[in-house]
Amino acid sequence: xxxxxxxxxxxxxxxxxxxxxxxxxxxxxxxxxxxxxxxxxxxxxxxxxxxxxxxxxxxxxxxxxxxxxxxxxxxxxxxxxxxxxxxxxxxxxxxxxxxxxxxxxxxxxxxxxxxxxxxxxxxxxxxxxxxxxxxxxxxxxxxxxxxxxxxxxxxxxxxxxxxxxxxxxxxxxxxxxxxxxxxxxxxxxxxxxxxxxxxxxxxx
Numbered sequence: 001x002x003x004x005x006x007x008x009x010x011x012x013x014x015x016x017x018x019x020x021x022x023x024x025x026x027x028x029x030x031x032x033x034x035x036x037x038x039x040x041x042x043x044x045x046x047x048x049x050x051x052x053x054x055x056x057x058x059x060x061x062x063x064x065x066x067x068x069x070x071x072x073x074x075x076x077x078x079x080x081x082x083x084x085x086x087x088x089x090x091x092x093x094x095x096x097x098x099x100x101x102x103x104x105x106x107x108x109x110x111x112x113x114x115x116x117x118x119x120x121x122x123x124x125x126x127x128x129x130x131x132x133x134x135x136x137x138x139x140x141x142x143x144x145x146x147x148x149x150x151x152x153x154x155x156x157x158x159x160x161x162x163x164x165x166x167x168x169x170x171x172x173x174x175x176x177x178x179x180x181x182x183x184x185x186x187x188x189x190x191x192x193x194x195x196x197x198x199x200x201x202x203x204x
Contacts, residue, residue, distance in 0.1 A: 001035050001196055002182045004028055004175075005072035008040040009079035009090035009130075014160050015040070016116040016152035017078040023162045024076055024175040031172075032179045037068050043089040049096050062096045066105050069097060073182040074110040074142065076175065079130050081115065081123035086130050098137040107138035110185070112178040114147035114171065116155075122148035142181050147174045 006025055008018040018040040028034040045061040047053060058066065069075060079086050098104040111134050115123035127146045134141060147170050149155065155164030162168060186200035 001033070002074075002179050002186070002200070003035040003037070003072045004074050004076055004178060004182070005069050006036060006038045006076045007043075007078075007090075007093075009043070009077060009087050011041050011044050011087075011089060013041065014156075015080065016118070016149065016156060016162070017080050019156055019160055019162045020078045020114060020116050020149060020152075020167070020171050021076070023168065023171045024078075027172045027175045028179060032176065034179050037072065039065075039068075043087075043093050046089070046093050046096060049092055049099075054096075054099055058096075065093060066097060069105045069109065072109075073185070074112065074178050075106075075139075076112045076114075076178055077130065078114045078116060079123060079126050081117050081119075081121075081126035084125045086126045086133070090130070091133065094133055094137060102138070104137060106134065109139050110142050110178070110181055111139040112142040112147075112174055112181075114149065114174055116149035116152035116167075118151065118153045120150045122150035122152065124148050142178055143174060147171070 006021045008021045010017045021040055025036045025038045029036050047059050079090055097106050113127055113131055115127035117123035149167050155162055155167040157163045183200035
């Protein structure tokens with residue numbers, strides 16, 4: 001079965017990006033049958049990156065993130081925008097995940113990106129910066145065009161769930177693209193067989 005790790009770059013409980021991630025997770029698991037691991041609001045547990053800390057061994061929150069990402073077929077990230085760029089906690093996590101240089105868990109990892117904000121630009125600058133950082137980490141971007149969710153607070157209901165039709169369509173399309181991308185990779189690997197390959201072949 002295809003396994004997708006999903007990550008919100010926001011720490012806020014009422015985050016529109018976390019709502020988008022929860023929507024993607026439900027769609028991936030309920031409609032596409034993929035296995036999903038969701039992370040929202042825990043990036044703050046990761047200590048600030050420094051080479052001194054790295055030399056002392058991976059901190060537990062870093063080990064946990066690296067392990068879940070290493071076992072996933074792809075990563076889907078949704079980022080807010082702070083002062084025109086990605087939040088510091090998200091950049092810090094990516095710095096940890098990129099280590100050791102050239103051998104981090106992001107090297108070759110398929111990654112899909114989206115962004116949401118209450119502005120009419122939908123955190124497009126932050127997503128542009130995120131995609132640049134991901135390429136520097138060696139990740140393989142899945143979507144050629146950024147998926148942007150503008151006026152995101154208006155797209156949420158009173159329970160903080162994403163309900164606006166255009167936003168739902170955009171998130172579901174990106175999620176389907178991510179799962180299909182992973183399925184194509186599995187089909188191309190001659191050693192993959194059994195249930196996982198049969199699952200992948202269902203996307204032909």
